[in-house]
Amino acid sequence: MRAETQNIVAEIEKSLDLLAQRMNHETAQHRLEEFNARVEDPNLWDDPAAAQKLMRERQMLVDALDTYDTIKRDLNDNAELIELGEMEEDEEVVAEAETALKALRDKAAQKELEALLDGEADGNDTFLEINAGAGGTEACDWAAMLQRMYVRWAEKRGYKVELQSEEAGAEAGIKSCAYKISGPNAYGWLKSESGVHRLVRISPFGKGTRETSFASVWVYPVVDDNIEVEVNPADIRIDTYRSSGAGGQHVNTTDSAVRITHHPTGIVVTSSEKSQHQNRDIAMKALKSRLYQLELDKRNAAINEAHENKGSAGWGNQIRSYVLQPYQMVKDLRTEHETSDTKGVLDGDLDEFMAATLAMNAAGKSRAEAQAES
Numbered sequence: 550m551r552a553e554t555q556n557i558v559a560e561i562e563k564s565l566d567l568l569a570q571r572m573n574h575e576t577a578q579h580r581l582e583e584f585n586a587r588v589e590d591p592n593l594w595d596d597p598a599a600a601q602k603l604m605r606e607r608q609m610l611v612d613a614l615d616t617y618d619t620i621k622r623d624l625n626d627n628a629e630l631i632e633l634g635e636m637e638e639d640e641e642v643v644a645e646a647e648t649a650l651k652a653l654r655d656k657a658a659q660k661e662l663e664a665l666l667d668g669e670a671d672g673n674d675t676f677l678e679i680n681a682g683a684g685g686t687e688a689c690d691w692a693a694m695l696q697r698m699y700v701r702w703a704e705k706r707g708y709k710v711e712l713q714s715e716e717a718g719a720e721a722g723i724k725s726c727a728y729k730i731s732g733p734n735a736y737g738w739l740k741s742e743s744g745v746h747r748l749v750r751i752s753p754f755g756k757g758t759r760e761t762s763f764a765s766v767w768v769y770p771v772v773d774d775n776i777e778v779e780v781n782p783a784d785i786r787i788d789t790y791r792s793s794g795a796g797g798q799h800v801n802t803t804d805s806a807v808r809i810t811h812h813p814t815g816i817v818v819t820s821s822e823k824s825q826h827q828n829r830d831i832a833m834k835a836l837k838s839r840l841y842q843l844e845l846d847k848r849n850a851a852i853n854e855a856h857e858n859k860g861s862a863g864w865g866n867q868i869r870s871y872v873l874q875p876y877q878m879v880k881d882l883r884t885e886h887e888t889s890d891t892k893g894v895l896d897g898d899l900d901e902f903m904a905a906t907l908a909m910n911a912a913g914k915s916r917a918e919a920q921a922e923s
Contacts, residue, residue, distance in 0.1 A: 550631055557650050561624050564657035565617065571664040572613040581610055613664070620657050627653065663734070665907040670770035671737030676838055680725045681718065682745065682763035689718030691748045691762040694895060696726050699742075699766075701897030708732030713831060714819045721754070727819070727835070729771065736770040741906035742899075743768045744868030751874045759874055763867065769842035771834065778837040785836070786810045787829070807832050814843065869902070871895070884909050 550558075568574075584607040587593065594600045627646040634642035666672070677699060681692040703710045713727040730739065745765050752760045772778055790806040806821040807828035816839045820831040871891065872878045879894045879902075880887035886905035888894065894902075 550628075550635070551647075554631065554647055554650065557647075557654050558624065558628060560654050561620065561650070561657045564654075564661040565621055565624075567661050568613070568617050568620075568657075568664050571667060572610065572617070574617065577610060577614055581607070581614065584610065616660050620653065620660065623649070623653050662904050662907060665910075666734045666737035668737060668740075670841070671740075672734055673736045674729065674731040674771040675736035675739050676713070676727060676729055676769050676771060676835055677739060677742075678725065678727045678767040679723070680765045680767070681723065682765055684760065684762035686718060686720045686722070686754060687748075687752060687760045687762040688764060689720070689722030689724055690753070691722070691746075692724070692726070692764040693718075693722035694748070695746060695764055695766065696723060698895050698897055698899070699728070699730075699739075702899050703728075703730045703732070703735075703897075705897055706732060706738075708735055713835070714821050731771075736768065738903050739768045740770075741903050741910075742766050747867040747870045749870065749872045749874060769838050772837045772841050778841050780811070780833070780837060780840070784812050786812065787832075809833065809836050811836055811840070814840070816840070881905065 573580075584603065587603060588607065593603070627649045630646040631643050631650075634640070634646065679692050679695050679699070681688040684691065700710055709731040711729045711731070713729055715726040716724040718724050743766055745763055748762045748764075750760060750762075752758055786809070788808045788810070790808070806819065808817060808819045809832045810817050816836060818832045818835040818839065820828040820835070868883055869879065869881045871894070872880075873891055877889050877891045878887060879889075879891055881902050884902075884905040886902055888901070890898065
């Protein structure tokens with residue numbers, strides 16, 4: 550077997566080791582037998598919520614075992630084909646098996662990344678907020694660029710993207726926006742994007758000077774029926790606002806926009822759909838999600854430091870820099886991952902940056918430790 554092929558085999562075996570660790574392969578079969586026994590309990594569906602949770606956990610374990618077994622079987626089969634091909638000097642068989650191994654390496658690497666998404670809320674849908682920071686009009690334009698970047702990233706993955714609220718900038722771009730993004734592991738992928746994003750470029754607004762702009766991104770999971778978050782009515786204030794169409798005597802004006810303020814934490818959420826009832830529901834769900842995110846941060850600060858380290862949207866707090874002048878470079882300051890393909894990144898090619906942060910978090914490194922090492 551050629552050295553290059555041996556390296557590919559080693560990479561696949563490394564991915565298999567990680568997959569085995571994440572699902573605790575030594576006890577996986579025993580746990581599956583326990584799940585199967587509980588599924589056969591005739592009283593299982595007396596508690597639908599508990600039953601659904603059990604079925605999800607069982608299916609996750611089944612999928613993990615199937616993935617591991619399939620990759621391992623394909624690795625062994627292709628390695629044996631290469632050995633037979635080399636013994637019989639059949640270059641065509643060897644070439645086909647080597648091509649299959651390269652594809653298997655990519656599949657194993659992808660499954661390895663997906664295995665890192667095993668946090669309590671990683672599988673949930675997510676809310677994503679963007680706010681312009683220091684930089685005035687430049688910052689509002691930068692916030693709109695980030696808005697486009699994340700929408701494109703989500704759409705490439707086939708996720709459902711719903712605009713919750715948006716405030717336009719005074720001259721260009723947006724001051725803020727909020728989205729609900731729905732799809733498998735939406736929160737698990739996007740959670741690493743929380744923080745301040747810095748842009749360096751030549752001003753597009755006639756100045757001809759190099760400008761630095763900031764915008765903050767805030768990501769928190771959608772709280773589903775399996776996560777209970779209690780909100781004391783005495784702790785919140787609900788404000789409604791009148792919204793109208795373009796104007797004219799036949800345009801109806803109704804109370805529709807809703808803002809909820811949570812006094813103990815200072816969290817403010819808004820929604821501006823057409824229905825006030827719908828707005829209240831959306832805003833309350835967003836509030837519960839924000840409160841749940843705070844609890845996640847407290848319980849696992851090493852993995853998700855978004856709340857602690859987000860800081861103000863300005864110098865010294867950025868997690869990633871996007872430099873368009875005098876050179877082209879996007880660099881994550883936590884993982885040191887970088888690329889010169891700035892256009893691709895701004896068009897939504899973010900997977901490599903998210904994967905690098907997932908891998909860093911899985912290794913147990915905090916943001917400060919990663920920066921100290923660099």
